[in-house]
Amino acid sequence: MKLISTVSIVFTGICFVIFSFFGCKNNTSSKNSQTVTKDSIFTISFGSCNHQDTINILWDDILKDNPDVWIWGGDIIYADTENMQLMANFYNQVKSNPDYKQLLKTTEILGTWDDHDFGVNDGGETYIKKDSAQQLLLDFLNVDKKDKRRQQQGVYYDRDYRINEDTIKIILLDTRYFRTELQQDTTGNKRYMPTLNLAATILGEKQWEWLEKTLKNSKANFNIIMSSIQVLSNQHGFETWGNMPHETKKLKQLLLKNNVKNAIILSGDRHIAEISSASIPGLPYPLIDFTSSGLTHSYENFNSEPNPYRITKVVKDKNYGLLQLDLKNNIVTMQIKGDDGVVFETVVQKYKMGNNSVE
Numbered sequence: 001m002k003l004i005s006t007v008s009i010v011f012t013g014i015c016f017v018i019f020s021f022f023g024c025k026n027n028t029s030s031k032n033s034q035t036v037t038k039d040s041i042f043t044i045s046f047g048s049c050n051h052q053d054t055i056n057i058l059w060d061d062i063l064k065d066n067p068d069v070w071i072w073g074g075d076i077i078y079a080d081t082e083n084m085q086l087m088a089n090f091y092n093q094v095k096s097n098p099d100y101k102q103l104l105k106t107t108e109i110l111g112t113w114d115d116h117d118f119g120v121n122d123g124g125e126t127y128i129k130k131d132s133a134q135q136l137l138l139d140f141l142n143v144d145k146k147d148k149r150r151q152q153q154g155v156y157y158d159r160d161y162r163i164n165e166d167t168i169k170i171i172l173l174d175t176r177y178f179r180t181e182l183q184q185d186t187t188g189n190k191r192y193m194p195t196l197n198l199a200a201t202i203l204g205e206k207q208w209e210w211l212e213k214t215l216k217n218s219k220a221n222f223n224i225i226m227s228s229i230q231v232l233s234n235q236h237g238f239e240t241w242g243n244m245p246h247e248t249k250k251l252k253q254l255l256l257k258n259n260v261k262n263a264i265i266l267s268g269d270r271h272i273a274e275i276s277s278a279s280i281p282g283l284p285y286p287l288i289d290f291t292s293s294g295l296t297h298s299y300e301n302f303n304s305e306p307n308p309y310r311i312t313k314v315v316k317d318k319n320y321g322l323l324q325l326d327l328k329n330n331i332v333t334m335q336i337k338g339d340d341g342v343v344f345e346t347v348v349q350k351y352k353m354g355n356n357s358v359e
Contacts (some may be wrong), residue, residue, distance in 0.1 A: 190237025
């Protein structure tokens, strides 16, 4: 049986929708760069929201894609607890999955956390076990004991991949460790609302300093930024960068100030998948936020919610994200994928050769 999938091809900010048919390494070391010997196609797969007690039916599909890197986008486990032994046991459950074991052998694994693997639903800076939980996440990711993340506060990290003469930088943000209290929606219509408190923060001062330095020094052709929560979609009332508009503005300003080449945001958290795109004045390419969630459970009863930046349909089935970066032609193919090879949505973004603008 063949399934219809939407394909969006983007040139110079114009999105064309086409209907097409689709049939039914080792882990992180303490080094921040790696040279990859291969052709000009670099493949990244990512996902989030993976309950340890629910069978993940997608690992075999992810393995077939043969990604160069797998990125955990958060909620690797659901462990809303202060019991660190229980949390460790949950991580071991995930790690004992035979297909995930195979992925560990063939693919480099990177990751950040969201709230449920951080330790508390919608949690932030006040969670008292965050330092212990950080070490458990790093254990799960096989992070070397000498890695800087073992000593720093927060799990933020960046890593370069060199393919021939090109470089891809992956930046993992920590939207939990430093995040201050969210503003409850006083109308009762939503969970949270945008705050007017300019002292409120998602990343915290130290992480912001690190991020600015990282972006300023980046020479990468593409800068892939993993944020566990959505950056662009900001009207649904759940967790989003939009709850702290000044932080969203700051992120965009950093991209502009440092002339960051071809930034693409990845996100999770929402139990749905969608791709959003925004035109940022002064930024010579569309800023894309590719959301993929969840791996073991999804919002199957999803009806609708506002998102003025959405350029695909919302996928409410179990899903993961796939990016194929064609470094020779500066084309990125982004796909929302599901079980048995199903491709729900595809967006193709072409960037201009030689600088950070689109053709």
